[in-house]
Amino acid sequence: MACELRSDKLDAYVDGELSLAEANELGTHLRGCSGCASEALERVQMKRSVADAGRCYEPSAELRKRIQGIMPRPSKRDSFWGWQVVALPAALVLLVSLAMSFYVSREKGQRERVYGELADLHVATLASAMPVDVVSSDKHTVKPWFEGRIPFTFNLPELKGTDFELVGGRVAYMGQAPGAQLIYRLRKHEVSVFIFQDRGAQMAGWASDPTSMLSFTFETWTKNGLRYFVVGDVSAADVDALSKLLRNAG
């Protein structure tokens, strides 16, 4: 039987809803308490079973066509492309529809993979002896440091009057593409901001609001051809506040 004190936290733990500090604390407890560990294992197994059994109903092609039929048509200003689409042969339409269903099933896994990679980068950076290569709270020092190191430039926000503090930056790689990683501090918590060149359609449908995964909160958006990610073990509201500052920078 699990300890009463911990039992109520196990759901939040397996659902990735605890803060990093709480998750670490519970993780330590699980390593020493076989009752809680077995209960946590059972919950994880049950989550997997339900996730597997729950993904079972697929819509018909006919329904997809019906739904596509009610979508707003492009305006006249876009009519060049509109006419092109209308004129495309049926084979191409089928190809697009196949590609779309392939994309939908891949989208979730892809997002998990990218978020997992970014969480690893974030944790590895904080664990390293030299987390940042340019140490400065001054955006006018950090931004020029990246010139010549990455193939793009970006603007950083003014932090006066906010609880955020810029710690510094380093070059980060995702899928072998170089980008900027900036570390911000908020009430003793570090938050990473990653900026890469936008990969376009691959991430186009990703929700821009804060998402919790792996005990971290993520937020992502695109601006001026760049893809931004904010990753941290702070609340969704804090991640959102930093994201807003970045979105409005320059």
Added chain:
Amino acid sequence: MPDAQFEELSMPLFDQLYNFAHWLTQDRSEAEDLVQETYAKALRGFSGFQPGTNFRAWIFRILRNSFLTSRTGLKVAGHGEEELEALASVDPSPEAILIGKADRSIVRQALQELSVPFREILLLCEVEEMAYEEIAQVLAIPVGTVMSRLHRARRALRALLIEKFKGGAHGL
């Protein structure tokens, strides 16, 4: 927001919305009508959608509300969580560990037998992998209620699974 963005935001969710609708209605044709009604309503109300807020939670909420006001939804609305409270209060048993090895069809059957409030919250959490905050938005309940309902839903599902094993209908 401009209507043109509606397709971009809503079509990637098409498969998930249909799966959820089928789980709620337990019927293909009703699920298809529900998805179509959801898209039509969402498109009509899209000008009121706040950019930067959670589109997925918004459209799932429309689907769920449409279901609750449908014929099937009204029928099940009366049979709430209380019905399975007794099951949900069963103490975890050692057999429960076997749940992890449960056959997919048994889990599916147990999910179908759960009341709608329990079934829908498990689907949103496990299948859609929504965060508590997002589930709270879809179901229009506080996050604290999400946590307690989810806990009871899991206990109810576990109790149903144990019952099935004890019944000996399917060996593990």
